Amino acid sequence: MSAARTATVHRQTGETNVKVSLDLDGKGKGAIATGIPFLDHMLQQICTHGLIDLNIQAQGDLHIDDHHTNEDVGITLGQALAKSLGDRKGIIRFGHFTAPLDEALVQISLDFSGRPYLVYGLDIPTQRVGTYDTQLVREFFQAVVNHAHITLHIRQLDGINSHHIIEATFKAFARSLRMAVEPDPRQIDVIPSSKGVL
Template identity: 60%
Template sequence: MASPAAAATAPPPAHADGWTPTVAGHSLPAVTGPRSATVQRQTKETKVEVRIDIDGSGKCVTQTPVGFLNHMLDQIASHGLFDVYVAAEGDTWIDDHHTVEDIALALGGALAQALGDRKGIHRFGEFTAPLDEALTHVVLDLSGRAHLSCNLEIPAQRIGNFDTELVEHFFMSFANTSGTTLHIRQLAGKNSHHIVEATFKAFARALRRACEVDERRAGKIASSKGVLTQQ
């Protein structure tokens, strides 16, 4: 695996059909930090590019056809203090499933690349976030092992045009490519928008903690095995 620094400085490969990811006609901002990465994902259904800088300041620039997801990506950036840049096109005339899935897969893959061998990080993160009557608890482990346990009871089938079934699928896809063990528990909530937004805020804060450098680790891997595998 290339070092995070190498991944950050190497130019991203061109998309197969020459697609150039842009937001409002402008190219996505570059990510050049030592813990940053760019991932492109292209299928017959979607074209996605995600850039992330773990040690950012909460910047979020997105252009996807899923408006509510753009709002949630902003929560991840703002509360995780990550810089997150996403451009995507997808077959949303069918539904949003493929686009949401592939953005999450690319985001998880970018995080995994940016973390590199995961030396010196806290590894574990936990946060409980309220939003008015809603309350969600998230615990995660950047273990290299993908797992999702999700207990959300979202009353509405849709928030605007967004299918709320895709919330769990987003986190499952992210966990699969990032190598994250992720537990999500809804403790309270009646308003669907509040429940989902509280979940993304709690996730962002927990992920921020897990990614932060543990000074007492002195660059060592937080595992008795000495490795956080991706398999």
């Protein structure tokens, strides 16, 4: 396993300019500015509860809407996760967590399988939280899944408040991510797959 599990990815298109730097073995520090305040708040949950240091700076065509920036932040974060893990040798690989937030309860299970697959089971009752379009939650996680090459199951067990449901999702994702990327002391030099590759 590499001593430094860090990565920096820069993605620039005609719609967005996104730079993500991360340290999987950080202290939970975040420097996040996407231009989308609610997304910034959710990304901070990944830092705080995943103990991942994240620097995310994004500029996008927000005069149109938040879609391109939201998706491209997810893409770039997924690429940075994949890059920081390399061949995924020595990690736990699987992570799961169920996070409560008041009346909301969300379960996450994930696998750094090398196979992108999203099962999305949120039922968010409102179209917006503040100015944030709640349809973009799925788009964000689909982008992360596709580019980190993970299998991700999101299941809402309870909840009626949109903010609580989404925040519980990001907290559960953070804790699951933290579990999955932790070094496994029993197989520190082994890729955790019977195939020998992920």
